[in-house]
Amino acid sequence: MIGAAVRPARDRARIVGLQVASLVVVLAAWEGLARAGWVDPLFVPTPSAVARSVPSLGGVAMSGLADTLAKTAAAYALSIVFGVAGGLVLGGARTLDQTLRPFVVALYGMPKILVLPWIVLLLGYGSVPAVVYGTLHGFFPILVLVSGAVRDVDGHLLTVGRAFGARPWQLYLKVVLPAIVPAVLAAMRLGVVFCLLGVLVVEMFAGVRGMGSVMGALANGFRAPELFAATALVSLASIVIVLALDALGERLSRWR
């Protein structure tokens, strides 16, 4: 349970072996069950059928994914700009923060899907509602994390800085900004998944382009192998993005 010293190298090999083995077992069992007719291949295709469907999906999925990622990037940039700026303002102004906090908490916690029909009604069926809705998803976690970090900046540092005659902008640049870097990085990592989520939801709800609408169309057309392949593709893209942000974050915090 807890404790027990183990030799690291052998332990690690065992872990990786277990991971690979369970993956193989799951895929083999899935393939077997589907071939034996235990699950309907109309709904759950065999892994081999999913693999075979990748070429036929190729072009559509790639352009859809590119479209989705472009919207996500726009939403992400907007979320970071507004979220960090708002966080700096809220975290720095105590009274404003206390007054507005219940609104921020309520808006953050509210399921945004409820306003999605309204957003689509106002902004139409293009890329704009996807970017707006993605921004809405990414903005609040960044705002909350950053404003919290600004609030928690060590007061002594600010007092000392002020005592030495630092101006407000100097305090921001030299004390506050370095202090909130970890929070901003955490917020950026969290925010990107939220932005992608928001964009995909809009595309599924009202999309004419993008991966969400591709997947919706595949589901409605009962094209299960292609749908599974598309799902795997988006998941993979998301994991790669998060890992890349992790690596970037590690680099930046080492620089700090």
Place this chain on the structure above:
Amino acid sequence: VTVVLIRAGIVAVVLAGWEIAARVGSPLLYVPPSAAVPALRDLLLLRSYPDLLEHLLLTVHEILIAYGLAVAAGLAVGFALGLYRTLGRAYGPILAALYAVPAVVWYPSLMLFFGLDAASKIAFGFLLGFFPITLAVLAGIRQVNPQLVIVARAFGARPLTIFLKVLVPAMLFTLVGGLRTGAALSVVGVIVGEILGSKAGMGALINHAYGLLRTADYVALVVVSLAVIVATDGAASLLERRARRWTE
């Protein structure tokens, strides 16, 4: 008191601004509060949607089942991965990687597999609620001071006793937080599922009102859904506070 007054002032200004903007712009698109209130009254008096209660109950029903399954599976998987080192080291990273995927990518597959009825919403609500609960169990177990377990074992406590008397109380704080997040996400999952495609439930009503451009009714339905969500969350936070007081 002044803060409360300022907050009330902000709400009043937003509502007034909304009313004016909606009247100047398009009352149909922007739904001024003066149009939303009568729509809400009609909705609550069952005039605009006589079958409101059935749909509301269906949604609540889906949420309860989804959350129940998420709690059961989340606790089981969380404790299995947290208490057995090898399992945790092997499957923990896989779980974390899956958590980095926006959950909505699974929804089309779930819809294909479970159909347009309640099952696909339950499955999606379950999926969303499952992850935070599992991860909270894992985080909670990591927080438990291993000395406590060693001491308890030295005094001859059995595994079950250690589990119930040492482990669970020591991690309750984190666990309860995860259960609350899981509840909120199960609710979101069910409602997202209903809005992305369903034949019944609050999401289906919302889509119906939206599709027919009955925007005032749409706003009223959103208000009712929000009331349900806020009530659920209020109950959850009450339980959370109770559990926390108990640990202290």
